[in-house]
């Protein structure tokens with residue numbers, strides 16, 4: 311029998327669960343980390359952003375976790391932990407394709423959009439090979455001498471107001487019994503507490519409707535080279551378009567390509583369910599090849615590619631969106647990716663998760679055993695739900711404008727305005743930063759998003775908006791985001807090639 315007594319049990323040892331465990335220990339409470347799987351294991355959700363790195367940096371400094379600091383930029387990561395595989399991510403790149411035709415480059419880059427997030431490779435964001443990153447972090451938990459129970463199935467839960475939790479299950483053939491006063495659910499899509507407590511599903515409120523077919527591949531050719539061969543003016547690009555969260559926009563879908571520096575590439579097609587409903591009679595392999603067959607320039611990147619040994623096959627999801635409307639209880643809290651998820655389109659997942667960990671850990675640090683604990687947990691809940699709602703508004707508007715690239719480009723500026731405003735505000739705050747992810751607590755910005763979305767709807771309902779209508783929309787977005795446009799977004803003279811938009815990095819730690 312394995313018996314563990316902890317203050318806080320953390321279920322799920324993805325990067326979020328492990329990081330939370332390390333922080334709980336630094337706060338002075340006793341954690342135990344439980345996962346039903348064993349590392350290394352395949353996981354998806356790989357493309358970080360400047361916000362993710364700012365928050366990770368602050369967490370590492372605030373909670374005295376210096377070994378995590380190198381993970382906040384490509385240069386220091388690669389130099390310090392070369393065996394933990396990652397890739398360079400200089401920003402976002404988008405290319406829109408016509409079905410049945412090769413990509414035809416436009417001299418003015420009208421069918422491309424590049425937004426630079428980092429000044430150079432050394433300071434760039436990263437693509438996280440999650441099997442490596444998650445294993446590294448769980449090893450950090452072990453290194454700190456903290457209890458980790460992997461390959462452990464919790465089959466019974468009992469929660470009492472006075473005592474907290476008793477979790478029972480087994481690790482192989484050995485029975486396990488854990489007592490903990492509080493439970494943090496970091497099981498993500500598996501949603502341990504959603505299932506065991508029967509939390510109410512609120513996915514009907516989410517506008518985005520998408521599903522995905524994805525895997526890891528070897529031998530994916532660089533789009534940069536293909537584009538150059540097609541006559542694209544790649545010299546105009548502010549960074550190599552492969553060192554990016556690369557988006558190929560298709561008809562009612564988009565395809566991501568993320569490159570790691572070990573020759574492995576993550577790729578997946580994310581499909582608008584409304585336009586292309588799931589057909590279970592079609593295998594994931596056939597569906598993947600059908601998408602490639604429609605887009606010859608994208609297909610050419612995969613002509614010699616094979617699925618990587620891990621995960622060894624294509625994976626297909628059901629609807630990606632999830633959301634519950636109760637995120638905390640007296641003795642428990644869900645991390646953001648367990649409370650809900652919208653879509654990979656704008657790489658919001660890792661950053662949102664890190665923002666959630668920061669907020670929840672402050673509550674635990676300040677209010678544990680204080681009468682304000684329940685009300686502070688509710689504030690955490692409100693933050694997570696507001697952030698999910700905003701992400702959905704941003705993403706669903708992008709989906710609505712697929713096939714109308716000028717509208718998509720203009721609408722996506724809402725996201726870049728939110729992300730860069732958040733970065734600037736965070737960096738300008740020398741004390742603790744309390745703002746919500748992507749400025750979700752800024753009423754004026756939320757109104758702008760609603761207004762722009764309202765103007766978008768009739769345009770996307772129109773078969774093909776005229777150039778004049780598209781130009782009006784662009785000007786309206788430019789005017790609307792002006793108070794939040796600190797980095798020269800919506801600049802017609804940039805020709806869809808945005809040079810450095812980042813707010814920079816901290817030179818020292820936050821004052822805490």
Ligand SMILES: Cc1cc2nc3c(=O)[nH]c(=O)nc-3n(C[C@H](O)[C@H](O)[C@H](O)COP(=O)(O)OP(=O)(O)OC[C@H]3O[C@@H](n4cnc5c(N)ncnc54)[C@H](O)[C@@H]3O)c2cc1C
Pocket residue numbers: 321322323324325326327344345346347353354355356357358462463464496497498499500501502522524578630645647648653654657658659660661663
């Ligand atoms: C298709 C797709 C693409 C994505 N792309 C991006 C991207 O490019 N950028 C980005 O920022 N975000 C992306 N995301 C979001 C990203 O995946 C999440 O933000 C991230 O994985 C959250 O990490 P986590 O540790 O909270 O959860 P997870 O990574 O989901 O980890 C959950 C852990 O819980 C464990 N577990 C499950 N059930 C149990 C149980 N019953 N008991 C114990 N343990 C259990 C699992 O084994 C796993 O280790 C993507 C998501 C999807 C679905």
